[in-house]
Amino acid sequence: MSLPSTATRDPLSIGGIELDVPVVLAPMAGITNTAFRRLCREFGAGLYVSEMITSRALVERTPESMRLITHHESETPRSIQLYGVDPKTVADAVTMLVAEDRADHIDLNFGCPVPKVTRKGGGAALPWKSGLFRGIVEGAVKAAGDIPLTVKMRKGIDADHLTYLEAGRIAEGAGVASIALHARTAAEFYSGQADWPAIAKLKETVTTVPVLGNGDIWSADDALRMVDETGCDGVVVGRGCLGRPWLFGDLAAAFRGEQRKAEPSLGDVARTFRRHAELLVEFFDSEERGCRDIRKHVAWYFKGYPVGGELRAKLATVESLAHLDDLLGELDWSMPYPGEGAEGPRGRAGTPKQPALPDGWLDSQELVGHDRTTLVDAELDTSGG
Incomplete structure (x- = not known):
């Protein structure tokens, strides 16, 4: 790039x-x-x-x-x-x-x-x-x-x-x-x-x-x-x-x-993901709602990083900050930035469709x-x- x-x-x-x-x-x-x-x-x-x-x-x-x-x-x-x-x-x-x-x-x-x-x-x-x-x-x-x-x-x-x-x-x-x-x-x-x-x-x-x-x-x-x-x-x-x-x-x-x-290591991503979850808990004034909301961000944050499917699935069902900390602790925080795999398009692109009018x-x-x-x-x- x-x-x-x-x-x-x-x-x-x-x-x-x-x-x-x-x-x-x-x-x-x-x-x-x-x-x-x-x-x-x-x-x-x-x-x-x-x-x-x-x-x-x-x-x-x-x-x-x-x-x-x-x-x-x-x-x-x-x-x-x-x-x-x-x-x-x-x-x-x-x-x-x-x-x-x-x-x-x-x-x-x-x-x-x-x-x-x-x-x-x-x-x-x-x-x-x-x-x-x-x-x-x-x-x-x-x-x-x-x-x-x-x-x-x-x-x-x-x-x-x-x-x-x-x-x-x-x-x-x-x-x-x-x-x-x-x-x-x-x-x-x-x-x-x-x-x-x-x-x-x-x-x-x-x-x-x-x-x-x-x-x-x-x-x-x-x-x-x-x-x-x-x-x-x-x-x-x-x-x-x-x-x-x-x-x-x-x-x-x-x-x-x-x-x-920025070329964040897996540890940098994990820290930022945890910070995002913490802010969501504060925003919703509910740990349960905040942790439920952070789930949809899992694929975006860890795109391109060597995080196994089983752990990704667990992160996508996280229930509390303590639970999140346990799961993030399973990651190898020293893993370096993976390069192009973490870059590029994200989010759903969809396909062209006739607009509903x-x-x-x-x-x-x-x-x-x-x-x-x-x-x-x-x-x-x-x-x-």
């Missing part, structure tokens, strides 16, 4: 937030909770965004939503991502966050490709309705006031229904502080290769606010290459950091022009009667995905 260039990259300004490293942690349902954000911060620098919070649930102050918007005192700036389909509800949610001083940055989700979201007209499906998109973004920007409000989106619904350039112009005109593009359509889900040239096209279209690129950043070298090839102002990192919070250290070093790359959604880019009926219950009553 080639080492990142030693050329220093520019810092990133999002509204009034100055980031000396132009890196953003992508919101990921069930992943980017306070525990994971804190862990990533311990390794690097950047902007670390919460899990997706449903606007309606937040306005209704459901216990889960209120817990998910709570930041640890060490987290600054505090960043929250909202999902919504109704301009008034989204604006009310933004107003609440601002009035109660719960966020320093707010992002709007227009990129989620999950069927339970898109079949109701939300996420990556919503920018197709350009008037609705405009109403949500303009209302949210107004409600945010001095708090930077940004948007994250995909290229569109599928290759025949691309929305990102028009949506980018609308968002820029509405006064957002930055625009992030995951360079895939909803139909592509996470499959294939991200279309980095689309990021370059958006950067050429949007000229007054930063454009951030997202998709297939598995290493610091990838991040620098994306910036060089597309001209984007920063990067958004999602699946590449799963089981690798030290990637943010690599990114910080690379953007500062330093030749440094409301009936007749693609018939018009304007809202019609049956669209409004669908959107009434589009906002789920839960947050975090």
